[in-house]
Amino acid sequence: MTIVTGVTVRVPAKLNLQLAVGPPRADGYHGLVTVFHAVSLFDEITAEPAGRDGVTVTGEGADRVPADGDNLALRAVAALRAALAAPAVRPAGVHITIAKRIPVAAGLAGGSADAAAALVACNELWDGGLGQPRLLEVAARVGSDVAFALLGGTAVGRGRGERLTPALAPATQHHWVLAFADGHLSTPEVYAALDRLRAASAGGPAGAGSQAIRVPGEPDLDAALMSALRSGDARQVGRTLSNDLQPAALSLFPALRKTLAAGLELGALGALVAGSGPTCVFLAASADRALEMAVSLSGAGVCRSVARVTGPVPGAAVVSPAR
């Protein structure tokens, strides 16, 4: 019998190729329709038995990640423990080590990714035996984007984003360039800014010049984007990218306009703010075009750094011990 001392899980960042946001709900969340797309920028999480729960964070933006009970990965551990067993037999403590490459508070759901990875790692470490449907339920309770980080690929999210339908996945890999900003945005603040912009735009003259603000009914899935994704036509995907949070992110972080414009000038097929921002995302026609764009963008002084990624990629998966 092999004794498992630690389990390591790799988990991807996500983009939202469409993010259609409805009005605020009674619980403070916004109903949405989104097209999630997992890309090849990964955090790695290791779970090891310990006297009590704890977390260590290393790598990109580690000092901004809470290392106490507010840490989303530790909240995921607690949620899994509660889901697994009767109190008398609940698994003991675990130490989670997070090696971050996904920037923090960047609109790429890095915290949610770490939570999803912690679920997969502890389910394995404790021999929890939960299948994906049950893990997805636990994930949805931990945060709006956690379930998608388990699933990966390309999927439509509804509700808060936690109700997922996988999209039929053609073989096409898309080439993306990510421009990381010199700064951060808080997701609740960006949603609140969107509500203010919409209220102003509905109120008449106060909204003059805010035509880009889509005033919400029930959000709808963009059929043109879905058809572009099915056909693998990158040009059409580029033309149909959309994000209702973008005007709100730009109002809080105006310098992003320059970043988006720079990417489009460099030949991006489409450009948008990632989720609640401030990362900017560009679609390139090929791996070569992505490389050229990344080199030029990093020299243009419009972002902190750049990364080239491809998508879709699978969701959270155990990398060691190998299964």
Ligand code: C5P
């Ligand atoms: O679910 P999660 O903790 O990731 O959400 C962070 C915050 O983002 C929420 O507290 C809420 O303010 C905002 N949010 C929202 N509507 C969503 C998802 C997130 O208003 N569908």
